[in-house]
Amino acid sequence: MIVKIQNRNPDFKYEFQTSDTGIVGIYGVSGSGKSSLLDAIAGYTDSVRGRVEFSGRTLFDTNNKQKVRPYQCGYMPQHPLLFPHWTIRENLDFVEKYNPNPKIELKELLDVLDCHGLLDKYPNQISGGEKQRIALIRALLQTGHQSLLLLDEPFSALSSELRKIALNLLKQYKENNLILLVTHDIVEIYKVADQLLLVKDNRIHYQSDIESAFSCGKHSLPVASRVKINNKEHILFADYVSISLEKIPNSSITHQLPAEIKSINPYGRDFIVELRTLDNFPQLIRSQLTEKSVAKLKLEIEKKVLVNFKATSYNRF
Amino acid sequence: MLSTDLTALFLSFKLAAVTVVILLIISIPLAYWLSFSKSRWTVFVSSIVVLPLVLPPTVLGYYLLSIMRNDTWLGSLFIQLTGNQLIFSFSGLVIASVVYSLPFVVQPMVSTFKNINQNTINTALSIGSPKQKIFYSIILPLARNGIISAAILGFVHTLGEFGVALMVGGNIPGETRVVSIEIFNHVENMKLDQANSLSLILLLISFVVILWINRKNNYRVIS
Numbered sequence: 258m259i260v261k262i263q264n265r266n267p268d269f270k271y272e273f274q275t276s277d278t279g280i281v282g283i284y285g286v287s288g289s290g291k292s293s294l295l296d297a298i299a300g301y302t303d304s305v306r307g308r309v310e311f312s313g314r315t316l317f318d319t320n321n322k323q324k325v326r327p328y329q330c331g332y333m334p335q336h337p338l339l340f341p342h343w344t345i346r347e348n349l350d351f352v353e354k355y356n357p358n359p360k361i362e363l364k365e366l367l368d369v370l371d372c373h374g375l376l377d378k379y380p381n382q383i384s385g386g387e388k389q390r391i392a393l394i395r396a397l398l399q400t401g402h403q404s405l406l407l408l409d410e411p412f413s414a415l416s417s418e419l420r421k422i423a424l425n426l427l428k429q430y431k432e433n434n435l436i437l438l439v440t441h442d443i444v445e446i447y448k449v450a451d452q453l454l455l456v457k458d459n460r461i462h463y464q465s466d467i468e469s470a471f472s473c474g475k476h477s478l479p480v481a482s483r484v485k486i487n488n489k490e491h492i493l494f495a496d497y498v499s500i501s502l503e504k505i506p507n508s509s510i511t512h513q514l515p516a517e518i519k520s521i522n523p524y525g526r527d528f529i530v531e532l533r534t535l536d537n538f539p540q541l542i543r544s545q546l547t548e549k550s551v552a553k554l555k556l557e558i559e560k561k562v563l564v565n566f567k568a569t570s571y572n573r574f
Numbered sequence: 575m576l577s578t579d580l581t582a583l584f585l586s587f588k589l590a591a592v593t594v595v596i597l598l599i600i601s602i603p604l605a606y607w608l609s610f611s612k613s614r615w616t617v618f619v620s621s622i623v624v625l626p627l628v629l630p631p632t633v634l635g636y637y638l639l640s641i642m643r644n645d646t647w648l649g650s651l652f653i654q655l656t657g658n659q660l661i662f663s664f665s666g667l668v669i670a671s672v673v674y675s676l677p678f679v680v681q682p683m684v685s686t687f688k689n690i691n692q693n694t695i696n697t698a699l700s701i702g703s704p705k706q707k708i709f710y711s712i713i714l715p716l717a718r719n720g721i722i723s724a725a726i727l728g729f730v731h732t733l734g735e736f737g738v739a740l741m742v743g744g745n746i747p748g749e750t751r752v753v754s755i756e757i758f759n760h761v762e763n764m765k766l767d768q769a770n771s772l773s774l775i776l777l778l779i780s781f782v783v784i785l786w787i788n789r790k791n792n793y794r795v796i797s
């Protein structure tokens with residue numbers, strides 16, 4: 258996807274390129290311009306100038322007199338709008354009529370997101386979270402093969418259980434489609450995204466693949482690593498991981514793994530220590546330590562140490 | 575109530591009904607264009623539509639009379655097509671009523687259309703619906719109450735029309751003598767009881783309609 262847009266306000270200028278498949282997480286503080294970016298890409302903002310290309314198609318190009326107007330794509334704005342004069346069933350029928358080949362059928366989506374009971378209700382009879390689920394189903398129904406899916410805070414009103422389900426659902430779509438996912442939850446991005454776009458003052462401040470973004474310790478992004486525990490992948494943030502030179506007996510620590518230091522890099526006032534575990538399944542773990550701790554433990558590259566963390570530090574994500 | 579009163583009442587209702595049907599056909603696309611078009615002509619057209627609101631009915635009636643006279647292109651075309659003259663006829667009265675009541679129908683429709691969230695239309699476009707389909711299946715149903723209110727306003731306004739009706743239609747019983755002119759005749763002839771009954775009927779109809787529209791608007795908020 259190629260995005261090269263700006264509007265009359267010189268502060269609004271986006272230029273970036275992503276692959277045509279996968280999930281791109283868009284992150285930024287409130288008011289940084291994330292929602293405006295999705296609105297502009299979806300063709301909702303007619304004051305925008307420039308071009309957007311996706312999968313070999315030009316979605317709009319004002320330089321070649323292709324006007325900015327909404328085009329067919331799965332767009333779920335922050336405040337999604339369901340047609341108020343139709344029941345939920347009629348709302349979804351309308352989408353199916355114009356999008357006959359969804360990747361996952363309506364019935365299955367209704368099952369997964371537990372929405373069967375809402376079908377005969379009107380939008381003003383259901384809650385905000387329920388509306389969000391229906392809007393997500395509507396966007397997903399428009400996603401078949403080589404489709405563009407724009408999601409703006411799609412899970413903000415969902416319970417943590419439904420969030421997990423919805424995130425897993427998204428992963429099923431990323432192979433053949435491009436998903437631009439705006440969220441204020443950085444963990445969600447680390448969980449599902451392949452790329453990160455950091456938005457600041459209506460511009461792309463930083464763009465990176467997801468692993469580099471969460472290992473560099475730049476742009477106030479947290480540092481984390483993916484660890485496999487009992488054959489299940491977990492996210493472990495560096496500030497939850499400690500280092501010791503010897504085994505710590507009688508403690509609440511549940512995981513003490515032998516490891517070798519691969520690198521030590523400054524991270525603000527602290528340091529990020531990258532370690533490779535020395536057990537049967539070597540994996541990379543990052544730990545955030547104060548300068549004082551690094552000095553006290555006399556840490557240096559290739560030094561053998563123990564990596565310590567509690568079960569609660571990865572179970573929560 | 576005299577038979578001439580009943581004839582006048584029937585004629586007024588017939589005039590109002592025909593006028594409203596024509597007004598709906600003209601006003602819905604016109605109000606839609608005024609609401610959603612970005613053309614700079616909208617301001618100009620909107621000002622023309624509103625003109626009958628501020629012009630004295632006699633002035634409007636005078637101009638309409640000038641346009642519809644037998645020696646004008648409109649008047650002579652009408653004679654060629656129907657064999658009848660346009661002025662002092664029911665057809666002439668219908669044209670005059672349409673012009674006179676146009677702002678009362680178009681204005682509420684414009685505000686109804688403008689109340690429809692632009693993102694409703696954007697969402698339908700993103701889903702892939704063609705523009706025409708959006709108009710019939712989304713915009714019209716959402717604007718239904720506003721359109722009905724506008725039509726009723728136009729109907730009631732036409733019922734009470736006097737100045738323009740007198741200028742363009744004259745005072746021909748059964749052809750152009752509508753209820754407001756009949757009331758005027760009764761007052762002029764000092765038949766105050768008959769003027770009173772007819773006036774009361776118009777007053778009651780108008781009040782009930784306004785009450786109904788207000789109740790409807792209070793309970794319905796188009797988002």
